[in-house]
Amino acid sequence: MYVMAGKGTASVGQSRGMHASNAYLTHRKNVLVVEDQALLRFLAADMLEDVGYNPILAATADEAMDILSKGETVDLVFSDVNMPGRLNGLDLAETVGARWPQIGVVLTSGAYLQEKRPLPNKAMFLPKPYEWEDVYRALKALQH
Secondary structure, X not given: OOOOOOOOOOOOOEOOOOOXXXXXXXXXXXXXXXXXXXXXXXXXXXXXXXXXXXXXXXOOHHXXXXXXXXXXXXXXXXXXXXXXXXXXXXXXXXXXXXXXXXXXXXXXXXXXXXXXXOOOOOEEEEEOOOOHHHHHHHHHHHOO
């Protein structure tokens, strides 16, 4: 069960998934969900958990970096681009690509990526609004 946290409050926690038998996955993967809007963060966690992923939640890219730096096992990152804090989602993707190149990153935004920086090798962009099937396909593609 999730309890929604207000903006800026800690929301890090692992989910214990109940629906691990889905065609998308053969092994549970930890997905770091980075979204500043609590409702979207928890919706993403529920949707990912429903297909067998284990979501780990962060409200900002700065919080996500803390999680990664502490050695939390993360297989994939699903992150918004625009959020408060020192880092945005694109900064996070670049840092993950440089420090943890084995971790795939799916970035999403309702606004066009205004920064013309190239995405790291193991990163993809999905514009909002997106279909969850597209999110699942992108995460699956980045697992290889």
